Amino acid sequence: MKNPRRAPRPKTIRDVARAAGTSVSTVSAALNNTDYVSSAMRGRIEKAIRRLHYRPNDLARSLRLHRTHTLGMVVPDLSNSFYTDLVRGVKDYAGTANYTLLLGDSREHWDEERTYLDEFHRRRVDGIIRIPAIEAQGGQAEPLVGNIPVVFADQFPHAKDRSIGCVGVDNVTAALDATQYLLSLGHRRTAIIAGQQKSRTSADRLEGYRRALRNARVPIDRALVRIGDNTMLSGHREAMEILNLPLSPTAIFCTNNMMTLGALQAIQELKLQCPKYVSLLGFDDLNWATLLRPRLTMVRQPAREIGMTAAQMLIEHIEGRPQRSAVQRLPTRLMVRDSCAPPASRAPRAGASFTSLPPLQTAKPDPARSCES
Secondary structure (H helix, E strand, O other), X not given: OOOOOOOOOOOOHHHHHHHHOOOHHHHHHHHHOOOOOOHHHHHHHHHHHHHHOOOOOHHHHHHHHOOOOEEEEEEOOOOOHHHHHHHHHHHHHHHHOOOEEEEEEOOOOHHHHHHHHHHHHHOXXXXXXXXOOHHHOOOOOHHHHOOOOEEEEOOOOOOOOOOOEEEEEOHHHHHHHHHHHHHHOOOOOEEEEEXXXXXXXXXXXXXXXXXXXXXXXXXXXXXXXXXXXOOHHHHHHHHHHHHOOXXXXXXXXXXXXXXXXXXXXXXXXXXXXXXXXXXXEEEXXXXXXXXXXXXXXXXXXXXHHHHHHHHHHHHHHHOOOOOOOOEEEEOOEEEOOOOOOOOOOEEEOOOOOEEXXXXXXXXXXXXXXXXXX
């Protein structure tokens, strides 16, 4: 009986050095970018690697360099396209720097997020990009991650939690600009459906709305300030309630994309024409915003750029390279489309009666306007 054929011996860095006619230390420097290697020598080394089908031993390299070239990331809701785009940005930048991404979806629950953070620590990731669950605001994560560097993306935590930086947008200014746009159209009864105020992002957007009304000397009607939970269901529920008020709003501002969809569903179920009888403005501009009718006016956040910037900040810290500011705020844009218009003088509400509205100073709409904050 013939002996089974032995598998070929895996090629080593010594084989690459021998084939390239150089030293092991030079090949190591080329692979790890730890020292200068001429372009001619790099070409010879790369050619030898291809010919030998050499694959570096990542485990051995990790032990030697005390790095795994792995990042951990936890997001609140992967069903939300905003977070999908943000993750894509992280993955794209991490890939260019030869880092692998481990991803977790907390579904807005601290218990889920804590499990992922603990797993990242046990797997010895080099760094973590964290978008905290609403329940997890504060410093609860620090005991779980130890000395692993953390960058916050999108969500800026209320309490001071240890991190090397934060990347997001100026949510106060973005919401202020959006509300001012509705005011410029003549709306004086603008409702807001904001996220839970445990989230600093949601709290900042509500503050921007309030600041715009105060600046315009428009009284804030508490009945028009509603709190959802960033889901389509909560947007639908809150919109139904405010559209059935005796004095209904002429415009609704939703501070997240899923609640915007829920509000639009409520408007359609009540058979109210948008924007003729109620205008709708949302947050997180995504591809579907232009596919709906009416096409939605939305605040656009650069989701992919937020992810790329967070990954760059984290990797530069891991590799000891000079960093930019620890807080990066990227610009937003107000994408003006078809779902906002000056208020009608009389608007129907559920129940088939008509509601008289207070006098308005209607501003001429500017369909080409694009605001940056």
